[in-house]
Amino acid sequence: MRPATLDEMVGQRRLLAPGSALRRAVESGHVHSMILWGPPGCGKTTLALLLAKYSEAEFRAISAVLSGLPEVRLVLAEAEGRFNEGRRTVLFVDEVHRFNKAQQDAFLPHIERGSILFVGATTENPSFELNSALLSRCRVHVLEAASVEDIVEALKRALADPERGLGEQNLRISEENLRLIAQAADGDVRRGLALLEIAAELAVDEDNEITATTLTQVLADRTRRFDKQGEQFYDQISALHKSVRNSNPDAALYWFARMLDGGCDPIYLARRLTRMAVEDVGLADPRAQQMAIEAWDAYDRLGSPEGDLALAQLVIYLASCAKSNAAYAAFNAAKSDVREFGTQDVPMHFRNAPTKLMKELGYGSGYQYDHDSPDGIALDQTGFPDAMGERTYYQPIERGLEIKLKEKLDKLRSARIAARAQKKS
The missing domain is CATH 1.10.3710 (post-AAA+ oligomerization domain-like)
Structure with missing residues (x-):
């Protein structure tokens, strides 16, 4: 079900809208080297394939997880040969952030000479993970996770398409159950299609209907997107901290639950919550620091899931009580004077x-x-x-x-x- 044209791509309305700069470039075949930054299943590989198709270029793909420098050099040599023959190559590098600096540098002269159209795909922030030399030669395009509506559209196409999809099976599924699959896909179109395929296999015993009972089996162990080391992790802890500072216990509790659900270490959360108690609550409510230490201790004694509630109560209290960063600001001011005046x-x-x-x-x-x-x-x-x-x-x-x-x-x-x-x- 991989889209064969730009019109078949779901999502990315901002990036690929009719008349947008990137769409005009792709359709005209005048594309540039680029970095595609976005979550899994949002269409990075598909877009790279379409770039090659519209540009009438050879498509070559390598993975930074599986490929080393010798393979990179071989692919680049092949692309150089095509370039000398007047043919273009779109080189798609998946998980490009996993290449080290030396490996990333290997692409630079070929990008400059134009022997390759470089398309790097990454789920991590390019500002942190890619070297500046590579970034200066590529345009960064940000792709967004697919919405539930986008994934529902892709699932409906798969159910109706007899050649590339499941159209020959004449499957039946309610709109509500289709949305359940789309929600479980969590922004990943590829994942949504995989879940639909599994459900279709089980539906054979259900008179070709994907029922709620079928989905109970298929969606039982679904997990949400969460990267314990990536930008998404730090975005979520930032959202938790700022929701506490904003005195919004409901939003704070949501982000706390999201991080636990994604597998974040509760001890890390206990440490960060204690920091919030001293930085953002401070002396407006000194009980907050004491409560943070006690909640941390309670989790140490109980573990998960019982100890999670102690931390959840702490989140609610920190977000609800009076706030002051006066002690934090005073300490920073004192440290500044220590640096300025030296040893007095x-x-x-x-x-x-x-x-x-x-x-x-x-x-x-x-x-x-x-x-x-x-x-x-x-x-x-x-x-x-x-x-x-x-x-x-x-x-x-x-x-x-x-x-x-x-x-x-x-x-x-x-x-x-x-x-x-x-x-x-």
């Missing part, structure tokens, strides 16, 4: 003086013991090195517990300023 001496009044010599040198001189002060705080005593002067890093916000902290610190900072001014006068 501790003020003499803050230094210990355990020996006679140190006392004679002025260590501890002028130190005011706070508990002896009227309000328990020596207001005119600085805590910073002389070269820096007083600094203010922590700026509490008016949310959660920080409302009280802000009231206290605002009064205390004003009193310190007044006390120091009086001392100078």
